[in-house]
Amino acid sequence: SFTSTNDIRRGFLDYFGGQGHRIVPSAPLVPQNDPTLMFVNAGMVPFKNVFTGLETRPYSTATSSQKCVRAGGKHNDLDNVGYTARHHTFFEMLGNFSFGDYFKEQAITHAWTLLTKEWGLPADRLTATVYHTDDEAFALWQKIAGLPDHRIIRIPTKDNFWAMGDSGPCGPCSEIFYDHGEHIAGGPPGSPDEDGDRFVEIWNLVFMQYEQEANEIVGNLPRPSIDTGMGLERIAAVMQGVHDNYDTDTFRALIGASESLTATHAEGAQKASHRVIADHLRSSGFLVANGVLPANEGRGYVLRRIMRRAMRHAHLLGAKEPLMHRLVPALVAEMGAAYPELVRAQPLIEATLRQEETQFRKTLDRGLRLLDEATASMAAGQTLPGETAFRLYDTFGFPYDLTEDALRAQNLHVDRAGFEAAMAEQKRAARAAWKGSGAKASDELWFDLAEEAGSTEFTGYAADTGEAEVL
Numbered sequence: 001s002f003t004s005t006n007d008i009r010r011g012f013l014d015y016f017g018g019q020g021h022r023i024v025p026s027a028p029l030v031p032q033n034d035p036t037l038m039f040v041n042a043g044m045v046p047f048k049n050v051f052t053g054l055e056t057r058p059y060s061t062a063t064s065s066q067k068c069v070r071a072g073g074k075h076n077d078l079d080n081v082g083y084t085a086r087h088h089t090f091f092e093m094l095g096n097f098s099f100g101d102y103f104k105e106q107a108i109t110h111a112w113t114l115l116t117k118e119w120g121l122p123a124d125r126l127t128a129t130v131y132h133t134d135d136e137a138f139a140l141w142q143k144i145a146g147l148p149d150h151r152i153i154r155i156p157t158k159d160n161f162w163a164m165g166d167s168g169p170c171g172p173c174s175e176i177f178y179d180h181g182e183h184i185a186g187g188p189p190g191s192p193d194e195d196g197d198r199f200v201e202i203w204n205l206v207f208m209q210y211e212q213e214a215n216e217i218v219g220n221l222p223r224p225s226i227d228t229g230m231g232l233e234r235i236a237a238v239m240q241g242v243h244d245n246y247d248t249d250t251f252r253a254l255i256g257a258s259e260s261l262t263a264t265h266a267e268g269a270q271k272a273s274h275r276v277i278a279d280h281l282r283s284s285g286f287l288v289a290n291g292v293l294p295a296n297e298g299r300g301y302v303l304r305r306i307m308r309r310a311m312r313h314a315h316l317l318g319a320k321e322p323l324m325h326r327l328v329p330a331l332v333a334e335m336g337a338a339y340p341e342l343v344r345a346q347p348l349i350e351a352t353l354r355q356e357e358t359q360f361r362k363t364l365d366r367g368l369r370l371l372d373e374a375t376a377s378m379a380a381g382q383t384l385p386g387e388t389a390f391r392l393y394d395t396f397g398f399p400y401d402l403t404e405d406a407l408r409a410q411n412l413h414v415d416r417a418g419f420e421a422a423m424a425e426q427k428r429a430a431r432a433a434w435k436g437s438g439a440k441a442s443d444e445l446w447f448d449l450a451e452e453a454g455s456t457e458f459t460g461y462a463a464d465t466g467e468a469e470v471l
């Protein structure tokens with residue numbers, strides 16, 4: 001029987017609600033409690049202060065489906081989108097949380113019960129990883145799930161050890177993988193080809209049990225806690241019997257809309273374009289609904305990059321007019337019931353996309369022509385000079401990663417260091433010109449401030465934004 005993504009979200013929240021967890025609505029994508037973080041990128045982010053004890057809530061266990069964006073900073077999945085079966089820039093993270101209430105045994109029991117009993121997934125498709133020293137979790141997976149030893153994999157890397165930052169709670173994790181079958185390329189977790197789409201990580205359980213100071217474990221937390229995250233789109237793929245997130249109901253509807261508006265099919269060379277468009281439509285729509293507008297720096301520049309990347313793919317599909325805003329009704333139809341802010345913001349999302357695409361289309365054609373000329377004599381594996389990428393950025397409004405994405409199909413690279421050098425040189429020249437103009441010292445101070453604060457167009461993807469490692 002078919003279970004829709006909307007029903008899976010509801011089912012998850014109802015399961016944990018039925019187990020005494022408070023159902024907490026998704027927080028907005030712009031973090032309310034953490035100025036160092038660009039976007040909420042995990043379900044635990046809105047609960048950070050509860051885990052550290054800075055804040056208390058009238059409940060000790062909670063569950064949510066949290067909107068997440070991973071398109072910059074430490075977690076950047078932008079380049080994966082359209083090319084793996086399992087990554088999005090925008091996705092929903094289903095989670096259950098214990099704030100000093102239940103711990104490891106309960107958390108594993110809940111996860112196993114929901115997956116195999118409530119949802120009836122075949123146990124022999126599931127594999128768990130544990131942190132290599134976490135004998136307790138290993139024994140619990142044997143006891144609770146009856147997993148054979150070879151399907152409880154000890155992982156020695158940071159992938160299975162979580163920390164909120166240099167100081168604060170931390171602890172080992174256990175990741176649950178689903179095996180989509182031999183016909184998909186990829187190996188089990190911990191193997192050399194683990195990066196394929198065969199064994200897909202569906203759920204990450206974090207066991208917060210230690211206290212860290214300056215990167216050293218200094219003791220046990222008085223009240224160990226639980227933080228879990230499961231990708232809604234990934235579990236939907238599993239439950240809908242497809243191996244690819246982009247073949248689930250939500251994505252089929254969005255891709256269907258872009259197919260019919262462009263009169264093309266999501267096949268062959270055009271498949272990635274449709275996927276990028278569907279993914280970026282979701283991140284753009286939700287970011288605008290959460291108050292972010294396209295801009296030349298900060299969060300707004302991350303949004304602009306996402307939008308323009310999608311717009312180049314629309315152009316590739318042959319769109320002669322702005323396309324993205326015409327896809328918004330399909331997005332609202334799929335997700336508006338769960339997220340009423342989308343319905344409220346629909347006119348703003350449409351107007352913003354339309355304006356951005358109209359503006360970008362003025363330079364897109366000419367920029368692509370320049371790119372064609374620049375790459376005409378290049379062979380696969382070669383690198384585009386950084387100055388060319390900078391010119392595309394500066395004159396034609398091509399974000400750096402758009403140029404990279406545009407060259408990907410021909411297996412060409414971009415000289416990032418050269419691009420950054422050209423950018424730095426332009427800033428230096430601007431500053432020199434400013435000085436030469438006899439402007440006051442306070443203006444110079446402003447330049448220093450802007451530079452120090454990292455208030456450039458690039459904080460979104462190049463620099464580590466200093467965000468805490470989450471999940």
Ligand code: ATP
Binds near residue numbers: 231
């Ligand atoms: P992966 O190793 O596959 O990149 P992750 O370990 O980075 O995933 P976590 O930070 O553990 O992911 O997030 C918890 C869950 O959220 C994952 O188990 C996965 O189901 C889901 N998830 C993470 N990143 C994405 C993404 N970019 N798109 C869709 N789902 C995601």
Ligand code: MG
């Ligand atoms: Mg990841």
Ligand code: MG
Binds near residue numbers: 159175201
């Ligand atoms: Mg992982």
Ligand code: MG
Binds near residue numbers: 471
């Ligand atoms: Mg993980």
